[in-house]
Amino acid sequence: AQSVTQPDIHITVSEGASLELRCNYSYGATPYLFWYVQSPGQGLQLLLKYFSGDTLVQGIKGFEAEFKRSQSSFNLRKPSVHWSDAAEYFCAVGYRDDKIIFGKGTRLHILP
Amino acid sequence: NAGVTQTPKFQVLKTGQSMTLQCAQDMNHNSMYWYRQDPGMGLRLIYYSASEGTTDKGEVPNGYNVSRLNKREFSLRLESAAPSQTSVYFCASSDVLETQYFGPGTRLLVL
Numbered sequence: 491a492q493s494v495t496q497p498d499i500h501i502t503v504s505e506g507a508s509l510e511l512r513c514n515y516s517y518g519a520t521p522y523l524f525w526y527v528q529s530p531g532q533g534l535q536l537l538l539k540y541f542s543g544d545t546l547v548q549g550i551k552g553f554e555a556e557f558k559r560s561q562s563s564f565n566l567r568k569p570s571v572h573w574s575d576a577a578e579y580f581c582a583v584g585y586r587d588d589k590i591i592f593g594k595g596t597r598l599h600i601l602p
Numbered sequence: 603n604a605g606v607t608q609t610p611k612f613q614v615l616k617t618g619q620s621m622t623l624q625c626a627q628d629m630n631h632n633s634m635y636w637y638r639q640d641p642g643m644g645l646r647l648i649y650y651s652a653s654e655g656t657t658d659k660g661e662v663p664n665g666y667n668v669s670r671l672n673k674r675e676f677s678l679r680l681e682s683a684a685p686s687q688t689s690v691y692f693c694a695s696s697d698v699l700e701t702q703y704f705g706p707g708t709r710l711l712v713l
Contacts, residue, residue: 499642524701524702526702532706533704536701539701580644589647589650589660592644592646592647594642594643594644595645
């Protein structure tokens with residue numbers, strides 16, 4: 491079955507510290523991979539996406555993600571977080587039938 | 603460009619009532635989607651439409667129907683609302699497997 495797993499429901503990091511949010515998917519072929527961010531009371535905004543090519547993808551707001559086929563993972567990273575990064579982050583996977591499935595999300599808290 | 607618009611923004615229903623959530627996009631996208639968002643559950647796909655005239659079930663289609671009226675509009679109908687359908691509903695559109703653009707959401711409370 492197609493699925494997307496974000497193992498961490500909540501993550502807390504100090505401002506200025508590095509960040510890694512985990513995402514794993516199940517799919518037979520290489521899927522289309524996305525990371526979205528949602529601020530409280532808002533809709534979702536795309537951070538970055540991977541379709542093919544270079545497995546390290548740069549996105550907006552200083553985020554990057556790395557696709558690792560052997561681990562079926564697409565983890566999101568940022569070298570130094572800012573208080574404004576506090577939000578909920580969603581990994582999503584697109585399949586050949588145009589369906590896009592989201593993970594349950596990881597809520598990021600930032601300590602001053 | 604308005605992007606993706608949804609109406610209404612808020613709605614309160616009684617159990618058994620029906621309603622239609624409206625969604626429209628002005629980006630000429632082929633694909634449109636309806637999701638519901640519940641705490642701790644992320645976004646769950648209800649229905650999607652890969653092109654005008656086609657619709658397909660997502661993860662949680664029971665209790666819902668959809669209509670892809672034309673390329674711009676994709677409506678979601680609750681025929682007989684239940685408290686379990688209390689949620690925030692998001693419509694999204696995209697070109698095939700490209701970036702999804704989301705509407706502002708509809709908050710629905712079913713009493």
